[in-house]
Every structure is written in C-alpha cells, then in structure tokens.
Amino acid sequence: MAGVEGQNENDETQDDQITRIQVKFRKTRPPVFKGDPNPMAVEEWLRKMRRKMNEQRVLGNLNVTIASIYLEGQAYQWWESILAMPDVEIATWVAFEAIFLEKYFRETMKTMKVREFTNLYQGDMTVGQYQAKFEELMHFAPYMIPDEFAKAKKFEEGLRLEVKEKVELFKLKSC
Numbered sequence: 001m002a003g004v005e006g007q008n009e010n011d012e013t014q015d016d017q018i019t020r021i022q023v024k025f026r027k028t029r030p031p032v033f034k035g036d037p038n039p040m041a042v043e044e045w046l047r048k049m050r051r052k053m054n055e056q057r058v059l060g061n062l063n064v065t066i067a068s069i070y071l072e073g074q075a076y077q078w079w080e081s082i083l084a085m086p087d088v089e090i091a092t093w094v095a096f097e098a099i100f101l102e103k104y105f106r107e108t109m110k111t112m113k114v115r116e117f118t119n120l121y122q123g124d125m126t127v128g129q130y131q132a133k134f135e136e137l138m139h140f141a142p143y144m145i146p147d148e149f150a151k152a153k154k155f156e157e158g159l160r161l162e163v164k165e166k167v168e169l170f171k172l173k174s175c
Contacts, residue, residue, distance in 0.1 A: 018065055021058055025066055028052050035074030035104070039113060040136065042104045046097060053093070063093040078103055113140035122160045130158065 012020070030052050033045040049070070053063050071079050082088055082099060090096050117137035122130040134155055138145055145151040156167055 018062065021056070021062060021066060022069060025052065025056050025058065028056065030070050032070050032072050033075050034072045035078065037104070039105050039109045042101070043139065046100070061091045064090055064096045067093075067096060075104075110140055113137055117141050117144070120158045122158055122163065127159070127163060131155070134158065 031045050031048050033041075036042065049067050053066070058066055068076075068079055082090065088099075090099060117134075117140055120130075120134060120137060125133065138151070138154075145154055156164060159167065
C-alpha cells in the first residue's frame with residue numbers, strides 16, 4: 001500500500017491513511033478544479049497539485065484519491081462518470097493526468113497554444129507583458145526551447161525592432 005513516507009502502513013487501514021493524508025494535505029490549501037475549459041487553468045491546477053503532492057510526499061495511488069477530492073462541479077461529475085465505467089481503472093497519477101488532460105486539454109487547444117507561441121510578437125505589449133506571455137506559452141512547446149540559448153533567441157526574435165536593437169547594443173557592450 002502506498003502512502004506518506006515514513007509511515008508504518010501496517011498500523012492503519014487505507015481509509016485511515018487517506019483521512020490522515022487528506023487532513024494534512026488540506027492544510028496546504030490545495031486548489032479546487034471545477035471544470036474550467038481554459039487550458040492555462042487546467043495546466044495550473046495540475047502543476048499545483050503535483051507540487052503539493054510532492055511536498056506532502058503523497059505516493060502511489062493515493063495521489064489520485066487525494067486529487068479527486070479537489071474536483072468540484074462539472075469536473076467532479078466527469079470524474080464520477082469515469083469511475084462508473086466498468087473497464088476503466090485509474091490507479092496511478094500518470095493515468096489520472098492522461099485521462100484528465102484528454103478531457104480538459106484537448107489536442108486542438110494545445111496546438112493553438114503552440115501556434116500562438118510560434119507566432120508570439122511583442123507588438124503593443126511592454127517587455128514585461130511580453131515576457132509573461134512568453135513564459136506562459138513556452139510550456140506548450142518545450143521542444144522549441146531545449147536550452148537557455150534557444151529560449152533567449154526565441155524571446156529576442158519576438159521583440160519589437162526598436163527593443164531588439166537596444167538588446168543588440170547591450171550584447172555588444174557586455175562582450
């Protein structure tokens with residue numbers, strides 16, 4: 001039975017273990033997911049849940065049980081429908097993420113975000129706004145920025161010409 005690191009798992013039932021972990025986990029104020037179709041909200045919820053699971057050392061199939069507690073509204077209804085399917089067993093976090101992303105983060109949305117990142121241009125944004133948008137979208141196309149050099153080059157390519165020229169001058173002065 002998987003659980004929290006350092007626990008003597010033979011002394012408690014799985015229900016006791018889930019309750020104990022849930023009480024401890026709740027203190028971290030995990031986010032609730034209600035079925036928001038925004039791909040950034042989907043990514044953010046998964047990222048935060050992963051981080052909190054790691055921080056609390058929630059292991060094995062308990063990840064799925066604990067995460068499902070923080071599904072509400074449409075998301076919880078969807079989860080109940082998954083659990084009701086006789087041939088579907090979601091026993092691991094990887095399986096949960098896969099089915100969750102299949103439902104809430106369609107491939108077409110990911111393709112749109114990759115395209116948006118590919119075509120990202122500073123335009124009327126400040127450099128700070130452009131940087132925030134760049135960092136938001138780059139997670140959808142990690143293969144486009146395999147290292148810091150590629151990341152910097154891609155960022156620079158999207159800057160307005162007058163900003164790009166200042167960056168070039170700065171690079172010359174710092175060499």
